[in-house]
Amino acid sequence: MEQYVIIGNGVATVGCIEGIRSVDKESPITVVSGENHKVYGRPLISYYLEGKTDLEKMKYRPDDFYDKNGVTLLLGKKATAVDAKAGTVTLDDGAKLPYTKLCVATGSSPFVPPFENLESVKDKYSFMTLDDSLALEKALFPEAKVLIVGAGLIGLKCAEGILDRVASVTICDLADRVLSSILDTECAALMQRHLEKNGMTFLLGDSVARFETNKAFMKSGKEVDFDVLVLAVGVRANIGLVRDAGGETDRGIVVDEDMSTTLPGIYAAGDCAQGPDLSIGAKRVLAILPNAYMQGHTAGVNMAGGEATLKNAIPMNSIGFFGLHAMTAGSYEGDLYEEKTEDSIKRLFTKDDVLKGYILIGRNERAGIYTSMIREKTPISSVNFDVLRKAATTAGFSKQTRKDKFSVPV
Amino acid sequence: MKRVYVNEEWCLGCHLCEFNCAFANSGLSDMVLALKGKPIYPRIHVEEGDKIAYAVSCRHCEDPMCVKSCIAGAITKEDGVVRIDSNKCVGCYTCILVCPYGALAPGESGAMQKCELCLQNSCGEPACAKGCPNNAIVYEDRSPKNTVIDDAANPACF
Ligand SMILES: Cc1cc2nc3c(=O)[nH]c(=O)nc-3n(C[C@H](O)[C@H](O)[C@H](O)COP(=O)(O)OP(=O)(O)OC[C@H]3O[C@@H](n4cnc5c(N)ncnc54)[C@H](O)[C@@H]3O)c2cc1C
Numbered sequence: 001m002e003q004y005v006i007i008g009n010g011v012a013t014v015g016c017i018e019g020i021r022s023v024d025k026e027s028p029i030t031v032v033s034g035e036n037h038k039v040y041g042r043p044l045i046s047y048y049l050e051g052k053t054d055l056e057k058m059k060y061r062p063d064d065f066y067d068k069n070g071v072t073l074l075l076g077k078k079a080t081a082v083d084a085k086a087g088t089v090t091l092d093d094g095a096k097l098p099y100t101k102l103c104v105a106t107g108s109s110p111f112v113p114p115f116e117n118l119e120s121v122k123d124k125y126s127f128m129t130l131d132d133s134l135a136l137e138k139a140l141f142p143e144a145k146v147l148i149v150g151a152g153l154i155g156l157k158c159a160e161g162i163l164d165r166v167a168s169v170t171i172c173d174l175a176d177r178v179l180s181s182i183l184d185t186e187c188a189a190l191m192q193r194h195l196e197k198n199g200m201t202f203l204l205g206d207s208v209a210r211f212e213t214n215k216a217f218m219k220s221g222k223e224v225d226f227d228v229l230v231l232a233v234g235v236r237a238n239i240g241l242v243r244d245a246g247g248e249t250d251r252g253i254v255v256d257e258d259m260s261t262t263l264p265g266i267y268a269a270g271d272c273a274q275g276p277d278l279s280i281g282a283k284r285v286l287a288i289l290p291n292a293y294m295q296g297h298t299a300g301v302n303m304a305g306g307e308a309t310l311k312n313a314i315p316m317n318s319i320g321f322f323g324l325h326a327m328t329a330g331s332y333e334g335d336l337y338e339e340k341t342e343d344s345i346k347r348l349f350t351k352d353d354v355l356k357g358y359i360l361i362g363r364n365e366r367a368g369i370y371t372s373m374i375r376e377k378t379p380i381s382s383v384n385f386d387v388l389r390k391a392a393t394t395a396g397f398s399k400q401t402r403k404d405k406f407s408v409p410v
Numbered sequence: 411m412k413r414v415y416v417n418e419e420w421c422l423g424c425h426l427c428e429f430n431c432a433f434a435n436s437g438l439s440d441m442v443l444a445l446k447g448k449p450i451y452p453r454i455h456v457e458e459g460d461k462i463a464y465a466v467s468c469r470h471c472e473d474p475m476c477v478k479s480c481i482a483g484a485i486t487k488e489d490g491v492v493r494i495d496s497n498k499c500v501g502c503y504t505c506i507l508v509c510p511y512g513a514l515a516p517g518e519s520g521a522m523q524k525c526e527l528c529l530q531n532s533c534g535e536p537a538c539a540k541g542c543p544n545n546a547i548v549y550e551d552r553s554p555k556n557t558v559i560d561d562a563a564n565p566a567c568f
Contacts, residue, residue, distance in 0.1 A: 015478070041481050041482045041483055042481075043481040043482075043502070044481065044482055044500060047500045052500050052501075053482070053498070053500055057482070057497060057498045058482070059483070060483035061483060289479065289481050289504070290475070290478055290479035290504065290508060293478040293479070294478055297478070316507055316508070318502055318503040318504045318506065318507040319502070320502060320503060325503050327503065327506070327507050329507070364506060364507075365512070365515065366506065366509075366512025366515075367506055367507055367512075368475070368505075368506060368507055368508045368509035368510050368511070368512055369510060369512045371507055371508055371510070372510035384459070384460070387460070392512055393457055393459065393512070394457055394466060394511065394512065395457040395458060395459030395460075395462060395464075396459065402464070405469075405510075405511065406415065406416050406418075406464070406466070406469075407415060407416075407417075408552075409413070409552035409553050409554070
């Protein structure tokens with residue numbers, strides 16, 4: 001009989017629970033949840049503010065998920081230390097939980113750079129959790145001017161979510177473009193035009209020099225008045241528990257393709273983990289939900305004595321604003337194939353006979369066919385790429401591949 | 411499990427499966443009312459390449475990427491069938507990003523749609539296979555244990 005403990009209660013934890021239960025139906029599982037909520041779709045917190053979902057629909061699993069899986073859920077409890085030798089997790093209430101297998105799925109925390117006089121701002125929020133979203137919601141009012149620091153995925157999603165509920169939303173970023181982690185200059189410009197058309201205002205290549213209650217003094221000399229401030233500059237993986245227990249950490253908790261850390265019996269998964277990224281052939285934090293689930297599941301299977309590895313993880317993202325979707329995957333290196341219109345861009349990157357990555361804005365039907373080519377390293381010489389690059393279609397695959405995909409029993 | 415399979419040698423590329431699919435999932439009993447003069451949102455898609463055509467719909471994968479990737483937890487697999495709860499879907503398109511078959515697309519409301527084998531609509535079994543004029547689409551169990559081809563007609567459909 002094992003004694004499983006999982007720290008954190010996000011999607012990686014759900015993957016871990018389901019992974020464990022695919023092998024071991026019996027042994028008890030304890031989940032330590034810092035947040036006082038059952039698991040919800042974290043990315044939905046902006047859709048909640050936008051009115052596209054509600055607290056009930058945001059539930060990532062049904063209410064009876066924990067019971068059905070034999071999970072003891074400790075809500076609103078934080079793990080403060082892991083003792084890898086003794087095999088225990090200490091909680092903030094002093095309790096010690098013994099484990100035989102541990103998964104650390106602690107996600108990430110907002111990173112707030114030291115802005116001068118940030119303390120003077122009363123109404124300031126992060127945008128990472130459901131509680132953040134509920135608190136922000138309370139602060140919004142129709143005449144409110146909102147300043148969001150950070151034009152990344154989280155900042156922009158927040159902006160979209162609140163735009164119709166306030167008078168104005170201004171977004172600033174030190175980077176010279178929006179979504180700088182996934183879009184190049186031209187693609188970012190297309191998306192920015194679309195966001196501006198829909199009512200957002202940007203101050204790019206600029207950052208806040210100092211705050212004074214309800215005013216931001218920008219490095220450029222501009223001044224921005226605001227009622228509500230959202231800080232969405234970036235996130236940092238929660239690696240402290242494993243680092244302090246003596247495990248290897250870098251930007252994330254370093255894991256192998258089976259999600260094991262360097263400490264015996266301890267696994268890590270999700271936004272806190274730094275595992276293999278096929279697209280660069282090195283370990284990297286891939287802070288996206290699909291990866292959290294898959295890493296969690298892989299960890300769970302291995303914790304329960306099964307065998308699983310995650311070999312083909314890549315960065316991939318689908319993010320839409322006001323009906324315009326940007327999909328990105330892999331790495332942007334090699335030869336470029338491009339198609340452009342007024343309101344769409346398609347960029348495919350090929351190198352060494354494989355598709356390395358893509359950016360698709362506006363035209364993303366069936367993009368998963370491209371994603372699968374990246375993940376499976378499908379040789380370009382084995383497909384009809386003249387057909388495939390124009391449209392994502394399985395008709396571009398060889399007859400044998402089509403047969404394998406569509407005729408074999410599933 | 412019974413699944414939808416295609417035989418590209420027999421597909422005529424007539425697209426009837428797309429219309430039958432859209433009709434079966436329309437909730438209406440009159441095909442003309444359901445489809446005429448409207449954009450249709452079928453859950454099956456005829457692929458056309460160099461002298462070939464065949465229809466593609468959800469494979470109900472053993473290990474479905476869409477289920478693992480859905481940010482809303484709206485896609486589940488139960489009893490071998492991958493289903494989407496359109497009520498929970500927020501239209502982020504992550505499932506489109508990951509499906510290796512290109513088998514999901516937004517419906518009229520913006521929520522994602524996919525083949526659910528017509529098990530919950532009035533057809534009761536895949537309308538694409540039932541209406542395929544050349545038997546290029548079949549609904550059968552090809553798992554090693556069960557090789558019997560089942561093409562029993564459902565009189566309630568069409
Ligand atoms: C606004 C927003 C939008 C997003 N949109 C997308 C998107 O569209 N697509 C996408 O793929 N990804 C998106 N993401 C990222 C996605 O949400 C994450 O990749 C995913 O949720 C990570 O899951 P996780 O289980 O690893 O971590 P988390 O969901 O962060 O869960 C970790 C949990 O651990 C808890 N915890 C931490 N330390 C402790 C401790 N010591 N003791 C107890 N509990 C602890 C935390 O409170 C947290 O609840 C978005 C994120 C945000 C914030």
